[in-house]
Amino acid sequence: MFKLLSSPSTAPALFGGGLLGYVTYDCTHYYLHHGKPSKGYGQILKRYHLNHHFKVQNKGFGITSSIWDHVFGTFPATQVSDISR
Numbered sequence: 001m002f003k004l005l006s007s008p009s010t011a012p013a014l015f016g017g018g019l020l021g022y023v024t025y026d027c028t029h030y031y032l033h034h035g036k037p038s039k040g041y042g043q044i045l046k047r048y049h050l051n052h053h054f055k056v057q058n059k060g061f062g063i064t065s066s067i068w069d070h071v072f073g074t075f076p077a078t079q080v081s082d083i084s085r
Contacts, residue, residue: 002015002018025064028064032049032050032063033049045063048060048062048066051076052076055076056076056077058074059075059076059077060076061074
């Protein structure tokens with residue numbers, strides 16, 4: 001797909017950037033499910049993400065940020081208060 005939509009010299013860079021972005025997303029998603037952040041932004045992300053899985057499944061799709069949930073109108077009204085599930 002990258003070869004069809006870009007020049008031959010930029011296709012590898014676009015593919016590599018897309019692959020790196022996906023791996024970063026996947027590792028973050030895994031950490032939010034299995035990691036134990038004690039404080040800070042990691043704890044906020046975990047609470048936000050667990051809210052998506054266990055309270056409001058049709059909202060809160062953002063993994064590393066809620067920006068796109070605001071843009072697409074999928075920001076949840078409530079959040080999980082206990083992240084130790």
